[in-house]
Amino acid sequence: MRLSFWEITPVALFIVFIAPVAIVLVSLTGDYSDNWTHLYQYVLTRYIANTVYLVTGVSILVTIVGVGTAWLITNYNFTGKNILEWALILPLAVPPYILAYTFTGLFDTYGTANNLIRDLFDLGREFTFFPKVRNVPGAIIVFSFTLYPYVYLVSRMAFINQSRTMLEAGRTLGLNKFQTFYKLGIPMIRPAIIGGLMLVIMETISDFGAVDHFAISTFTTGVFRTWYGMYDIETAKQLASLLLIFAVTLILLERYSRKNASYSNAMSLYKPLYLTKLKGIPNILAFTICFTPIFIGFLLPILELSYWALNYKLDFFNDKFITTAWNTFYLALIAAFLCSLLAVIINFSIRYKSNNYLKVMSSFLTVGYAVPGLILAIGVMQMLTYFDQSFISEISNFVLTGSIIGLVLAYVIKSYALASSTIESGYQRINSRVDDVARTLKTSGWSLLAQVHMPLLKTSFLTSMLLVVSEVIKELPATLILRPFNFDTLAVYTYIYAAEERMYDAAAPSIAIVMVGLIPIIILTRMIRTSRPASRD
Amino acid sequence: MTALEIKDLSHFYVKGKNVLSNVSLELEEGEILSILGPSGCGKTTLLRIIAGLEKETGGSVLMNDQIISDHFHTVLTENRDVGLVVQERALFPHLTIINNVMFGVVGSKSERHATAMRLLKLFKVERYAYNYPNEISSGEQQRVAIARAMAPNPKILLMDEPFGTLDQSLTNQLRVETRKILKDNKTTSIIVSHDFDDALSMSDKVIVIEDGTIIQSGSAKDITHISREKSVKFSSIKANT
Structure with missing residues (x-):
């Protein structure tokens, strides 16, 4: 049997993507040290409970915020809608760990917000108005208000592509506006919501910066503490493997839940939605609902970081900064383009060849997203070292380890789920x-x-690039380990300061990350707005 | 000359549950054949097998006396020289009407443009040439879909419930117009439908499929007569206009 490009490519990619993960998983078959016994007996239950608590809370809040705002923006005209439409994705530029740092700075006993209340009402130094945020509920808020744009983007895209005729049919059958949203709008975009939600969950379980800053014991903090605290990389890899198994289970559950829920729109019968103009209280409510997540996830941290930066120093617009910003930006664009292209090729192969094996393989390609960056970096590094020692050194002086190839590879593996989920949602809307x-037209x-x-x-494709660019700019652990010698990115700068809790110093590069992250978001958002298919308006 | 010959064709998705069983038929060049039957009887599967979009599990398909599909050979859809019209129209939403029709035509740009315009005129939709599909009505979309399928001058035109979503008066009008164009162009055609009227008003030959088996075949008038006698359960049977 002769295999075509569309059958060979997914298999080749599967091998490249799985190899670093397999290197980590193989640790499960190795010896278990006393550190493992200690973790198993005393802390593993806490890791699991905290992770489940966190994931549940984030999932609920992110669905409410992401889907609710997408529905309002797609179906109604209200004050500020044109700005809010794109502003709602701005929190994508803020990594959860930066929001966590600013939340602490704002809401701690002696943080900016409590100080402001005390000064305004002339209250004593012991008075605190805002509750503590360095706990699981605080982390749920931090993750939800930085990650909801994933759900917002895919929900909005799906709502835009919903046909007016379908919703009108619902109204004529006696459904009111809320029932139309709940009984027709939501079920029709359920696959998109689940896809977006999975990305949020994977992002949450693989984060380290925010949960570490809030001193919440989860799998990732456990892996890091085992590595850096106990200097036991094997046990850290074994712990990471459990996280990985959890992620694979999630992927399988997601696939199972979507098994019978794939909807495609008959494009030729598509009629765009009419927008309802809101006035009075509904207008104010819609504005408030859409503005609040932007305020919490973007404006608040920017204001706090700017306040810190202006009160301390603002001397980072030098050659070094420009080089670092350029490094960050072009790396992100290369990774985003490659990732989106691969996602298109793989999803096309599955559709074109109607092959279930390719479909299963594609599911496994998304595993990288749930692998903590640090662990993925170890896997990639070990794989490249093997290639260097076995093949490359025989034919040239070039080494893969420590080159930009390793970094791009790690970014692509880590971000592939984002790209694939977006492209897959796009494919669901193209009638087979x-x-x-x-x-038949050759x-x-x-x-x-x-x-x-x-x-x-x-x-x-543009949405996919947007998501990957903003992900790569924020990616820290993989960059730290795999970056070429003397090659810095903005995230590395921020990390060094933030790890030492020198938040005033971390403020400037943090703003820079957010600003650099904003450029592609703004450009691509404009392109997305002008690239709707099949319409002149 | 026999444009299409199907010999003992069988197909199943789940072993033991045949969707088609021992289907055989012949179609001469320029003839219009209707395949009638209730939903789920296997008629669309038969059309997809002729188009090469499904691979039969038994039997063979021949076009112009050449085997295009059997146990040993499979000519890919894109090499079969067939045109396809589907109920959903499936016009390419990112292309204008003229570009949709030009899509499958080979030749220089001016030749392709001329071919497409000729067909658009034939179907009376030339004024929409530079509109997008969502800017024209369902009936106009259907005309464009047929024009697009005919544009590369296929050996056989396959139409799956082509008028399924249109209103009655528009359907009646399109049937008459489409038959005239197909006959004038000598386009060998197969129409899959669950509606007797489609078959009676458009075709030279009709076959009726039930549970994957041909239960009747003959000229449109024969089928009307037999169906009335045997009370085959389809929608209203009207006299051939």
């Missing part, structure tokens, strides 16, 4: 009969992809 007709393989699918996937 379009492919049938195209094939268009197949690359032509089908280039002439039919890519124009229809343009919005999804």
Whole structure:
């Protein structure tokens, strides 16, 4: 049997993506040290309980915020809607650990917010108005208000592509506006919501910075403490393996839940939605609902960081800063383009070949997202070292380890789930009969992809790039380990200061991360707004 | 000349549950054949097998006396020289009407443009040439879909419930117009439908499928007669216009 490019590529990619993860998983078959016994007996239950508590809280809050705002923006016209529409994705530029740092600075006993209340009402120094945030509920708020744009983006995309006729049919059958949203709008975009939610959950369970700062014991803090505290990399890898198994279980559950819930729109029957103009209290309510997440997830940390930066020093616009920002930006763009392209190729292969094996393989490619960056970096480093020692050194002086290739590879593996989920959602909206007709018009393989699918996937491709760029700019542990010698990114700068709790020093590079992260978000958001298919308006 | 010949065709998705069983038929060049049957009887699967979108599990398909699919050979869809019209139209939403019709045509840009415009005129939708599919009505979309499928001059035109979503008066009008165009162009065509009227008003030959087996075949008038006698359960049977 002769295999085509569309069958070989997913298999090759599967091997490359799985190898670093396999290197970590193999540790489960090794010897278990006393440190493992200690972890198992005393702290593992706490890790699991805290992680489940965190994930549940974040999932609920993110769904409410992400889907609610997407529905309002897609279906209603209200004050500030045109700005809020794109501003709602601004928190993507703020990494959870930066929001965690600013939350602590704001709401701690002697933080900015409590000081402000005390000064305003002339209260004693022992008075605290805001509750403590360095706990699990605080972390739920931090993750939810930085990660909800994942759900907002995919929900909005799905709502935009919902046909007006379907919702109108619901109204004529006696449903009111809320029932139309709840009984028709939500079920129709359920696959998109679940896809976005999975990304949020994976992001939450693989975060280290925020939970560590809030002193919450989760799997990731456990892995880091075992490595750095106990200097036991094998036990750290074994612990990371459990996290990985949890992530794989999540992926399988997600696939199972979506098994019978794949909806595609008959594109030719598509009618765009009419927008309802809101006035009075509903107008104010809609504005408040959409403005609040932007305020908490973006404006508040920016204001606090700016306050710190201006009160301390602002001397970072030098050559070094520009080089670092450029490094960060071009790395992110390379990774985002590669990642999105691979996601298109893989999803196209699955659709074109209608092959269940390819589908299963594609699920495994998304595992990298749930692997903590540090562990993924170890896997990539060990894999590249093996290649260097076994093959590369034989033919050239070039070494993969410590080159930009390792870094890009880690970014691509880590961010692939983001890209794939977005492209997959895009594909769900292309009626499969379009492919049938195209094939009878002598268009197949690359032509089908280039002439039919890519124009229809343009919005999804740009969204995918947006998500990956903002992810890569924030990525820290993998960068720290895999960066070439004397090669810094903005995240590395921030980490060094933040790890020492020198928040005033960390403020400036933190703002820079957010600002650099904003550039692609703004550019791509504008492109997305002008690239809706099949419409002149 | 036999444009299409199907011999003992069988197909199943789940072993033991045949969707099609020993289906055989012949279609001469320029003839219009209707495949009738209730939902789920296997008629769309038969059409997809002819198009090469599904691989039969038994039997063979021949076009112009050449085997295009059997146990040993499979000519890919894109090489079969068939046109396809589906109920959903499936027009490419990112392309204008003229670009949709030009899509499958080979030749220089001006030749492709001329071919597409000729067909758009034939179907009376030339004024929408530079509109996008969502800017025209369902009936106009359906005309464009048929024009697009005919544009590369396929050996066989396959139409799956082509008028399924249109209102009655528009359907009646389109049937008459489409038959005239197909006959004028001598386009060998197969129409899959669950509606007798489609078959009676458009086709030269009709086959009726039930549970994956051909239960009747003949000219449109024969089928009307037999169906009335045997009370085959389809929608209203009207006289051939």
